[in-house]
Each structure stands twice: as structure tokens, then as C-alpha cells.
Amino acid sequence: MTYRVMGVDPGLTRCGLAVVDIEPNRRSTLVAVGVVGTEAGRSLDERLLVISEAVDTWLDLHKPEVLAVERVFSQLNVSTVMGTAQASGVVIVAAARRGIPVALHTPTEVKAAVTGNGQADKVAVTKMVTKILRLDTPPRPADAADALALAITHAWRRGVGQQGAAMSGGSLTPAQRLWAEAEARARRR
Amino acid sequence: MTYRVMGVDPGLTRCGLAVVDIEPNRRSTLVAVGVVGTEAGRSLDERLLVISEAVDTWLDLHKPEVLAVERVFSQLNVSTVMGTAQASGVVIVAAARRGIPVALHTPTEVKAAVTGNGQADKVAVTKMVTKILRLDTPPRPADAADALALAITHAWRRGVGQQGAAMSGGSLTPAQRLWAEAEARARRR
Numbered sequence: 001m002t003y004r005v006m007g008v009d010p011g012l013t014r015c016g017l018a019v020v021d022i023e024p025n026r027r028s029t030l031v032a033v034g035v036v037g038t039e040a041g042r043s044l045d046e047r048l049l050v051i052s053e054a055v056d057t058w059l060d061l062h063k064p065e066v067l068a069v070e071r072v073f074s075q076l077n078v079s080t081v082m083g084t085a086q087a088s089g090v091v092i093v094a095a096a097r098r099g100i101p102v103a104l105h106t107p108t109e110v111k112a113a114v115t116g117n118g119q120a121d122k123v124a125v126t127k128m129v130t131k132i133l134r135l136d137t138p139p140r141p142a143d144a145a146d147a148l149a150l151a152i153t154h155a156w157r158r159g160v161g162q163q164g165a166a167m168s169g170g171s172l173t174p175a176q177r178l179w180a181e182a183e184a185r186a187r188r189r
Numbered sequence: 190m191t192y193r194v195m196g197v198d199p200g201l202t203r204c205g206l207a208v209v210d211i212e213p214n215r216r217s218t219l220v221a222v223g224v225v226g227t228e229a230g231r232s233l234d235e236r237l238l239v240i241s242e243a244v245d246t247w248l249d250l251h252k253p254e255v256l257a258v259e260r261v262f263s264q265l266n267v268s269t270v271m272g273t274a275q276a277s278g279v280v281i282v283a284a285a286r287r288g289i290p291v292a293l294h295t296p297t298e299v300k301a302a303v304t305g306n307g308q309a310d311k312v313a314v315t316k317m318v319t320k321i322l323r324l325d326t327p328p329r330p331a332d333a334a335d336a337l338a339l340a341i342t343h344a345w346r347r348g349v350g351q352q353g354a355a356m357s358g359g360s361l362t363p364a365q366r367l368w369a370e371a372e373a374r375a376r377r378r
Binding site: 043044045046048049051052072073081082085086087088089090092093095096097101102104 | 232233234235237238240241261262270271274275276277278279281282284285286290291293
């Protein structure tokens with residue numbers, strides 16, 4: 001049974017959207033990936049509306065079982081953090097209105113889940129996302145890698161495929177093996 | 190022609206909602222006032238949904254011409270500011286979805302507009318709101334006074350009633366006179 005997760009990396013200028021299907025054996029497939037947002041010159045209500053409408057459309061089109069959103073902290077980049085928080089509120093309520101559960105994950109949780117290192121840089125995260133999703137080239141747009149990582153992280157932390165991976169034993173694909181190793185590394189922390 | 194403004198003082202625990210009708214002669218009438226929100230123990234998506242549904246209901250019921258929302262700053266109370274920003278995003282997009290324009294005002298602007306003093310305390314704001322709206326007692330719930338002040342501030346800053354006030358000359362009501370004086374004091378700053 002495939003588990004479909006939508007990941008959102010909120011932001012007013014660039015809001016990353018991703019949908020990933022995860023099978024019980026952890027095989028993960030990219031369903032959709034994109035970025036929406038507006039230039040800083042537009043009014044706040046217009047900017048939030050663009051994000052709201054995109055998320056509404058994606059939720060209705062892809063019907064994910066859960067929405068994974070990056071948890072926003074007030075310690076981060078002060079000039080944009082309020083807009084990011086406002087965007088995340090709009091994203092979260094779009095799922096809540098449809099009865100779709102929402103999970104929040106910190107950037108450190110996402111990096112640790114995907115690469116095994118909570119301090120990993122963007123390049124490392126993108127590289128692992130590319131491998132996990134069995135893509136020939138890094139996902140485009142590049143800004144959406146975090147949204148994909150969020151979706152993968154949520155499935156991983158929820159334990160999707162743990163039993164499947166254990167049963168499949170040595171028959172893991174290279175990407176699944178990388179993932180299992182990353183998981184083991186993260187557990188040792 | 191009456192100008193109807195909805196004011197919202199965003200927050201997850203207590204979100205103040207107010208609707209005020211302002212006539213060209215500045216006579217201001219309370220249409221509705223209330224507070225919505227949830228205890229901190231509920232999940233963020235549930236909390237945002239409660240606010241979203243309340244604002245949707247108020248916008249559809251009262252059909253304001255504009256929504257005035259308090260501008261949130263990251264410098265304020267760090268422990269709650271992210272939730273406040275997320276709530277404000279939900280509130281703003283509810284208006285944007287209906288094509289209702291949104292105006293943001295800072296707490297200092299609101300205090301200056303209503304009392305003539307940008308540093309006024311809650312008691313002074315509530316007192317002036319009570320006078321401006323010609324209420325016998327301070328508005329209840331008390332937390333909603335800021336939402337009322339926001340609605341009044343927006344009409345005032347937009348210039349509603351300026352011509353009417355000029356034409357009515359010495360025939361201002363006591364509340365209108367207080368308002369005109371507050372406006373004059375604020376302009377001198």
C-alpha cells in the first residue's frame with residue numbers, strides 16, 4: 001500500500017511543493033515537485049493568496065494522506081521569518097480544512113533523516129533526495145529539494161517501510177541501502 | 190454611505206474580531222465583536238482551522254469593505270510570535286480569497302489614531318474605543334478592544350469622514366470631538 005506524502009517548504013517568494021509516494025518496501029517515487037511564490041513587490045494578501053491557491057490545487061489534485069511542513073523558528077532570518085510563518089499558516093490550514101493531518105519537522109530533523117547528518121548542507125540533501133527517488137538528475141526546481149526531503153522524512157520518521165525493509169533483508173536497492181544507513185546513523189546520534 | 194471595516198487582532202489563543210460601521214460624519218457603530226481561539230494543548234492545524242472558520246463566517250456574514258489586521262513584528266514576544274504570524278496569514282488569506290482588500294496597521298499606529306498617543310496603554314485604548322463607539326460600558330470581551338481599535342484606525346487613516354467632519358463644523362458629538370483632537374495630536378507628532 002503506497003503512502004502518499006505532500007511536503008511543503010513554506011515561503012512567500014519561493015514556496016517548495018512536493019508529492020512523493022512511498023511503498024512499504026521504502027521504494028519512493030516522485031509524483032510532483034514545484035515552486036510557487038511572488039516577487040517581494042506584491043502586497044502581502046496577494047502573495048498569500050497565490051500560495052493558498054497553489055496548495056489548494058495540489059491537495060485536491062494529489063490527495064496526499066498527510067502534509068509535512070517545515071517548522072518555522074523565530075530565530076531564523078529575521079527579515080523574512082514573519083512572511084514564512086504567515087505562508088506556513090496558510091499552507092497548514094489548507095490541509096486542516098480537508099481533514100488531512102499535518103506534521104511539522106525541523107530542518108535538522110529533515111537533514112538527519114535524509115543524509116544521516118543534521119548539519120548537512122543543501123548539496124548533500126539534494127544528492128540524497130536524488131538517490132532516494134532514483135532520479136537521473138537532481139530535482140528541478142532546485143529550491144524544491146527541501147520539500148521533497150520533508151515528504152521523505154515524514155514517511156521515514158513515521159516508520160513507513162521499516163517492516164518491509166527488514167523483510168527484504170539484503171535485497172535492498174542501492175538507494176534503500178543508503179536510506180537504511182542514514183537511518184542507522186541518525187539513530188546513533 | 191456607511192463604511193464597514195472588520196478589524197482582527199491575530200493570535201492562536203485569543204484572536205480578536207470586530208466589525209464597525211463608520212458614517213461619513215465619523216459616527217461609528219459597533220456591529221459585532223468577539224474573540225476566538227483555542228488552548229495551547231490543541232494541535233497547530235486544529236488551532237489555525239478554528240480561526241480560519243471563524244474569520245470565514247464573519248466575512249461572509251458581515252461583508253466588510255476592508256479587513257484591517259494588526260501587523261506582526263518578529264521583535265515581539267518570541268514564544269508566541271510565530272503562532273501569531275501563522276494566524277495572521279490565515280486571516281489575511283481569508284479576505285484575499287473573497288477579494289476583500291487587506292490593510293495592516295502597527296500597534297503604535299492604532300494607539301496613536303485612537304488615543305493620540307502611540308504609547309497609550311490598554312486601558313486608554315479601551316476607554317477611547319468605548320467613547321468613539323458610544324457604548325455605555327467597555328466592549329466585552331475585553332481582549333477584543335484592540336480589534337475594534339484597528340477597525341476604527343483604518344477608517345480614520347483612510348480619511349473616512351474627514352470631509353463630513355469639516356462640514357459639520359462645531360456640531361461634532363463629544364466622541365467625534367475627542368477623535369478629531371486625537372487625530373490633530375497624532376498629526377503634530
